[in-house]
Amino acid sequence: MRHTISVLVTNEFGVLSRISGLFSGRGFNIESLSVAETLDPKISRMTIVTSGDDKVLEQVNKQLNKLINVIKVHDFTDEEHIERELAMIKVTSNADTRAEILSIVDIFRAKVVDVSPRTYTVEITGDEEKIGAITELFRPFGIKEIVRTGRIAMARSPKQK
Amino acid sequence: MKKNGAQVFIECLLKEGVDTIFGFPGGAVLPIYDALFDSPMRHILVRHEQGAVHMADGYARATGRPGVVVVTSGPGATNTVTGIATAYMDSIPLVVFTGQVPTALIGNDAFQEADIVGITRPCTKHNYLVKDIKDLQRIIKEAFYIATTGRPGPVLVDLPKDVLNAPCELKYPDKVDLGSYQPNYKGHPGQIKKAMDFILSSKRPVVYAGGGVILANASDEMKAFSTKLNIPTTTTLMGLGGFPGTHPLFLGMLGMHGTYCANMAIMNTDCLIAIGARFDDRVTGKIDEFAPFAGIVHVDIDPTSISKNVRVDIPIVGDVKNVLKDLLKAIPPQGAKDFKNNTKEWHGQIKSWNSTHTLSYKSDPKGKIKPQYVIEKLYEATKGDAIITTEVGQNQMWAAQFFKYDRARTFITSGGLGTMGFGFPAAIGAQIAFPDRTVIDIAGDGSLQMNIQELATAVQYKLPVKVAILNNMVLGMVRQWQEFFYNKRYSHTCISVAPDFVKLAEAYGAVGLRARKPDEVEGVIKKALSIKDRPVLMDFRVDPAEDVYPMVPAGQPLNKMLLV
Numbered sequence: 001m002r003h004t005i006s007v008l009v010t011n012e013f014g015v016l017s018r019i020s021g022l023f024s025g026r027g028f029n030i031e032s033l034s035v036a037e038t039l040d041p042k043i044s045r046m047t048i049v050t051s052g053d054d055k056v057l058e059q060v061n062k063q064l065n066k067l068i069n070v071i072k073v074h075d076f077t078d079e080e081h082i083e084r085e086l087a088m089i090k091v092t093s094n095a096d097t098r099a100e101i102l103s104i105v106d107i108f109r110a111k112v113v114d115v116s117p118r119t120y121t122v123e124i125t126g127d128e129e130k131i132g133a134i135t136e137l138f139r140p141f142g143i144k145e146i147v148r149t150g151r152i153a154m155a156r157s158p159k160q161k
Numbered sequence: 162m163k164k165n166g167a168q169v170f171i172e173c174l175l176k177e178g179v180d181t182i183f184g185f186p187g188g189a190v191l192p193i194y195d196a197l198f199d200s201p202m203r204h205i206l207v208r209h210e211q212g213a214v215h216m217a218d219g220y221a222r223a224t225g226r227p228g229v230v231v232v233t234s235g236p237g238a239t240n241t242v243t244g245i246a247t248a249y250m251d252s253i254p255l256v257v258f259t260g261q262v263p264t265a266l267i268g269n270d271a272f273q274e275a276d277i278v279g280i281t282r283p284c285t286k287h288n289y290l291v292k293d294i295k296d297l298q299r300i301i302k303e304a305f306y307i308a309t310t311g312r313p314g315p316v317l318v319d320l321p322k323d324v325l326n327a328p329c330e331l332k333y334p335d336k337v338d339l340g341s342y343q344p345n346y347k348g349h350p351g352q353i354k355k356a357m358d359f360i361l362s363s364k365r366p367v368v369y370a371g372g373g374v375i376l377a378n379a380s381d382e383m384k385a386f387s388t389k390l391n392i393p394t395t396t397t398l399m400g401l402g403g404f405p406g407t408h409p410l411f412l413g414m415l416g417m418h419g420t421y422c423a424n425m426a427i428m429n430t431d432c433l434i435a436i437g438a439r440f441d442d443r444v445t446g447k448i449d450e451f452a453p454f455a456g457i458v459h460v461d462i463d464p465t466s467i468s469k470n471v472r473v474d475i476p477i478v479g480d481v482k483n484v485l486k487d488l489l490k491a492i493p494p495q496g497a498k499d500f501k502n503n504t505k506e507w508h509g510q511i512k513s514w515n516s517t518h519t520l521s522y523k524s525d526p527k528g529k530i531k532p533q534y535v536i537e538k539l540y541e542a543t544k545g546d547a548i549i550t551t552e553v554g555q556n557q558m559w560a561a562q563f564f565k566y567d568r569a570r571t572f573i574t575s576g577g578l579g580t581m582g583f584g585f586p587a588a589i590g591a592q593i594a595f596p597d598r599t600v601i602d603i604a605g606d607g608s609l610q611m612n613i614q615e616l617a618t619a620v621q622y623k624l625p626v627k628v629a630i631l632n633n634m635v636l637g638m639v640r641q642w643q644e645f646f647y648n649k650r651y652s653h654t655c656i657s658v659a660p661d662f663v664k665l666a667e668a669y670g671a672v673g674l675r676a677r678k679p680d681e682v683e684g685v686i687k688k689a690l691s692i693k694d695r696p697v698l699m700d701f702r703v704d705p706a707e708d709v710y711p712m713v714p715a716g717q718p719l720n721k722m723l724l725v
Contacts, residue, residue, distance in 0.1 A: 009341075010341060013290075014278065014282075014290075017279070017282065018282060021282050021283055022283075025283045055468070058468060059465065059469060062464045062465040062467075063465050065464070066463070066464070066465050068286075068287040068307060068339070068341060068342045069341060070341055071340060071341040
């Protein structure tokens with residue numbers, strides 16, 4: 001099963017390699033990884049997508065916690081949360097296809113961020129499925145390049161007071 | 162006059178209570194060696210950096226205090242890796258300081274540069290590169306704190322030469338501020354109650370104690386727990402000495418070369434109480450069939466140890482000493498009368514296992530020396546009052562089986578990593594910590610040659626370390642596997658081209674003694690024990706055909722033992 005895990009770490013050099021080394025050394029998977037500073041510049045947040053059975057995930061969680069630089073580990077799997085990825089897709093366009101591409105962009109609430117005589121570059125954010133869906137729709141036009149970020153996630157706030 | 166980083170470094174170590182460092186100089190650590198020149202700090206000059214780490218490790222295991230190492234950059238640093246990995250696997254507190262090229266040269270493939278922080282990341286508990294002199298003292302403080310607290314382990318600190326030369330003022334912090342590292346020492350009261358209820362409801366309980374008992378200095382509590390509830394107790398290799406080896410409740414070691422009784426007890430228990438142990442594959446055998454009838458209580462300070470290999474029913478995360486104290490308090494005031502009645506039958510069963518297949522070997526008084534016999538004679542001659550270190554292989558297993566360890570920190574061995582060449586430098590480290598005690602490395606001829614150069618160190622410091630070489634002229638344990646599992650195809654395990662160990666000892670300025678026949682063994686041991694001013698190599702020419710029994714072949718359940 002796939003899990004999205006948020007890891008708060010001290011913002012120091014070498015921390016990323018400690019985390020990635022832990023995953024490779026113990027045979028855990030990393031499907032995606034994104035890292036950036038938090039509001040506190042001394043702390044960074046890593047969002048890691050990994051997969052494995054319950055036993056593996058228990059170890060992932062505990063082993064991460066064991067690292068001196070790790071402050072907090074949070075697995076989003078069993079709670080309501082929002083996940084987002086961002087992708088930039090350079091899709092081939094010509095006079096015949098431009099309108100159709102733009103309408104797809106519109107439907108997906110994506111954005112055209114660069115135009116050339118033969119391409120559109122489209123920026124889209126969303127969960128994995130949404131990005132997968134638009135990619136499939138663009139595929140028949142010819143995708144020249146696609147760049148995707150890792151996934152980020154945030155817990156939903158409780159609905160009641 | 163303002164001090165430099167290197168001078169402050171030494172003062173920080175003194176403030177930390179360090180009395181001995183093990184090291185080898187080189188270009189990048191010249192500032193430290195200059196500061197050492199007129200410092201009260203004792204420095205032991207080794208002959209190879211691996212030796213320094215094993216010595217610090219032996220010192221740490223014998224005393225419970227962290228071992229400290231100083232080496233230079235590049236090859237000096239990379240030579241420490243095996244020693245660090247050895248300490249990491251056995252959770253031994255070490256702080257290893259490596260020199261590094263000046264910060265401006267880092268990454269430039271400078272002379273004697275190695276990315277030792279990168280290299281040792283997976284085999285240290287934590288490591289540091291000190292990039293700025295203002296961080297030096299905080300990092301030293303943190304390094305000692307991390308190495309010695311929680312589940313102990315080695316910490317490496319990489320010190321660039323310009324940092325060591327930078328002006329600096331002594332301001333050693335009193336405490337550390339590490340929000341992200343907060344080991345949990347106290348066991349959860351609910352879990353402790355649950356564990357005690359479960360233990361008291363069982364009929365066939367066994368304690369399985371590991372190295373954690375020794376690391377936590379909890380051998381008294383361990384003994385009190387087992388005796389108060391009258392529970393048969395086995396230990397791992399690392400746990401030997403954590404429970405008295407001559408105690409009637411002691412079943413011997415468990416696992417691949419464990420006793421028949423200990424392994425049968427594990428396979429039949431309904432309540433396995435694991436204390437400071439980690440269910441290593443050499444202990445469990447075939448994991449799916451390990452302790453098939455048992456509910457498992459597991460006490461460990463490291464949460465990652467729990468349910469890593471074996472499903473645990475009642476985990477208790479905490480310091481073994483604290484948890485054992487709490488468990489002792491949780492024994493109901495009227496004692497555990499019902500429990501003791503309910504376990505009577507089990508004790509009868511244990512007794513009968515204990516008498517069926519005791520540890521034994523076929524003695525041959527007129528023929529070749531049996532290695533087990535040498536160890537029995539060492540035990541008799543020292544009356545068990547010695548610190549024993551071992552190399553790795555058959556010598557290690559026989560030392561575990563045939564010497565009885567009644568006290569913690571008297572059996573020092575590389576259990577997790579299984580490092581050949583560990584025992585001799587570890588013995589030197591232990592002897593430095595305890596100059597007046599008898600320290601014996603039970604060695605094989607193969608392992609000893611991996612760090613034989615440290616003879617010079619032992620001679621230089623007039624250390625009366627004894628080395629009992631069980632010299633069978635083969636790499637015995639590998640040869641044993643070839644005999645059992647590879648159709649006696651003895652591929653590259655014969656090392657009969659070896660030095661004359663007696664002459665070799667003499668060449669170094671040590672004493673060499675030899676026994677070729679069983680009736681010479683006692684004389685050699687007696688002579689060796691009488692020598693107090695220099696190391697002694699005892700070359701026991703033992704029967705090369707001797708194998709270690711019992712043996713659970715790898716991947717088999719513990720009750721599938723090959724017996725003598």
